[in-house]
Amino acid sequence: MKLLILGGTAWLGHQTAAAAVSAGHEVTCAARGTSGKPPAGAAFLQIDRDADDGLASAADRHWDAVIDVSRQPGQVRRAVRGLRGAADFYVFVSTGNVYASQREWGQDEDAALLAPLTDDVMGSMENYGPAKVACEQAVTEGFGSGSRAIVRSGLIGGPGDTSGRSGYWPLRFARGGRVLVPDVPRQPTQLIDVRDLAQWLVQVAEERTAGVFNAVGDTVPFAEHLEAAAAVAGPPGVAAVAVPAPARWLREQDVNEWSGPRSLALWLEDPDWHGMNARSNARARQAGLQLRPLRQTLADTLAWEEAAGVARPRGAGLTQAEESELLALLDAVGAGLSGK
Structure with a gap:
């Protein structure tokens, strides 16, 4: 061809x-x-x-x-x-x-x-x-x-993702210690590996598969996405422990959603945007789209992030100093946050 x-x-x-x-x-x-x-x-x-x-x-x-x-x-x-x-x-x-x-x-x-x-x-x-x-x-x-x-x-991730959205969580869990996460366990996430998308685009061209397709990953609750990120991070020098923070409190501390500076990657508080990460991929799958397991994507992204340099600036997430400050504030208010 x-x-x-x-x-x-x-x-x-x-x-x-x-x-x-x-x-x-x-x-x-x-x-x-x-x-x-x-x-x-x-x-x-x-x-x-x-x-x-x-x-x-x-x-x-x-x-x-x-x-x-x-x-x-x-x-x-x-x-x-x-x-x-x-x-x-x-x-x-x-x-x-x-x-x-x-x-x-x-x-x-x-x-x-x-x-x-x-x-x-x-x-x-x-x-x-x-x-x-x-x-x-x-x-x-x-x-x-x-x-x-x-x-x-949909959201594309995998090795080479300079946005930091697919690399932030596995890299953060690999560092170990207390990991600040948004307390939104059921919020949907949906990530397609860039390699899977690329392979399928070539297949569509080869077979001249006409139509309109949602090329998206499978929908995974936020809690499961974090579990996958923690699993591929392996045993760090200091055990990683997720510390959930209420969404309302995070907003009050000027933590941004989704990506960008001072953010928690993939977090989307507004339910008007949750469907963005929960679209049907049935038509694309029927047309041959094959998706690798999320853990494989996150593991390969972690390896790429580490090779690119752990200390380099990223397009999503909190800096170590920002996270430490937020965790200290969260400790200070303690149980008073329950239910907010």
Whole structure:
């Protein structure tokens, strides 16, 4: 298969290109080249997707399939216009953020979507969902529903996850001692390994599996996610003990949810967002998506985190000083927090 990957130098794109090369395909990564290099065995085509004719060098060749991960509607519209006559099948990697509601558990691909962004450029992450809706529409209008796959990914984790969302908990438990955790044992978490997603994207392109799919992991309660993280951390020098803190108290201490500075990774207090981590993946599984066990993903992510440097800054979690301060405050209020 002659496969064109629009990108292929950053995390998911690079993993996808590597999976395609390993499967014996002829892979070309088309990008500016500022985010890194394509994997060994893949060709590189320098392009500028923001230029009106930026894909001209790709449009004069034939491609069995294209895989696109862009979030900018203008880039996708230009790609569809330029490649419509050059490619047989188009795989677009979208997101679960396209759905109008993130509250309901178990929603499938037929759930209502947000209104599409009308601009060519997504100016901020607040427009991420609408921008991806616009991208999806452009692909469907250009290639038709029978020659395209829309893959709505959930939270991606695994080795190389610089966001810190999948690495924070196993790394923290590996350090040992008292581990501050949000007291939300039943809150859903849903993580797909980047390697599983990449492998399946290649399979979808190979088999020309048309449709719309939620490419998400299995839903796991927060308590089970923490148990898995603790299990893969192994026996630390000082035993790790989870110390639950009420969500209300954490908010009062300016601890952030989900990711970013001074956060507890994957914590989402607002039930209006819990459905984001509890979507149905039945359709994707029926189409061949295979998921490795969560423990394997977390163990491999821990190994990658440790190799990358334990002391380096991360995109999610508490610093050691922040956690120590919070644990001391939690000890001070003690039993008075019960039930809050």
